[in-house]
Amino acid sequence: MGIPMVLVVDDSPTVRKIVQLTLQRERIDVVTASDGLSALAMVADAQPDLILLDIMLPRMDGYNICQVVRKSMAYRDLPIIMLSGKDGLFDKMRGKLAGSTEYITKPFDSSELVQTVKRYLDTPVARERATRRQSQPNRLRRLS
Numbered sequence: 001m002g003i004p005m006v007l008v009v010d011d012s013p014t015v016r017k018i019v020q021l022t023l024q025r026e027r028i029d030v031v032t033a034s035d036g037l038s039a040l041a042m043v044a045d046a047q048p049d050l051i052l053l054d055i056m057l058p059r060m061d062g063y064n065i066c067q068v069v070r071k072s073m074a075y076r077d078l079p080i081i082m083l084s085g086k087d088g089l090f091d092k093m094r095g096k097l098a099g100s101t102e103y104i105t106k107p108f109d110s111s112e113l114v115q116t117v118k119r120y121l122d123t124p125v126a127r128e129r130a131t132r133r134q135s136q137p138n139r140l141r142r143l144s
Contacts, residue, residue, distance in 0.1 A: 002130030004121040005029040007048035009039040009065070010083065011057050015106070019052060019083075022110050023117065036060025043069060047133045048078070049126045050117060053100070055084040055091070063098040070099035079120035083108065 008019045011034050020030040031046045033039040035058040043051070051069070055062035062082060069075045079102070082095040087105040095103050102116055120126065 002127070002132070002134040003027065003029050004049045004126060004130050005031065005046060005133065006117060006121075007031050007033065007039065007042050007046060007051045009033045009036075009042075009051065009057065009062070010054040011035065012054075015054070015083075018110075019113065022113060026114055026118070028117070028121070034058075036062070036065050039065050040068060043075060043078075047129070049129050049133075050079045050081065050120050052081050052083050052113075052117070055082060055086055055095070063094060066095070066098040066100055077125060079126070081116060081120070 006023055006028055008016050008030055009032070010016050010019070016032045016034070020032060023030050031042055031048065033042045037059045039053070039057070042048070053062045053065060062084070066080050069078060069080065080100050081102040081104060082100045083104050083106060084091065085106045092103045101120065104113060104116060
């Protein structure tokens with residue numbers, strides 16, 4: 001079985017590091033991006049099993065990233081969890097409409113984050129994706 005990989009996208013180095021350390025303690029590989037365009041490149045290059053995505057990002061916001069990823073056949077079912085300081089109903093609905101799977105409000109509880117991430121990584125599809133990625137580490141897949 002492959003080791004799961006999560007892409008953490010946040011413009012705050014502190015948030016990226018906290019999430020990275022939290023997930024690595026759970027034996028989850030983590031790759032990070034600090035802006036929207038880098039995030040899209042990382043999706044294609046790293047082929048993560050799940051994305052933790054901030055909304056307010058430079059160069060492209062989380063809503064747009066979510067929509068681009070959802071348009072790709074290869075990543076249509078990839079779990080995308082919005083991680084945002086925006087906690088209003090409007091923001092949560094906008095995230096759902098963009099294609100997010102789940103929405104966690106910052107500041108978040110580490111145990112809630114781990115529990116939510118593990119729930120989406122503990123599926124046959126996610127396990128198969130991780131195994132496939134590790135058997136072909138140099139294979140790149142485009143977002144189109």
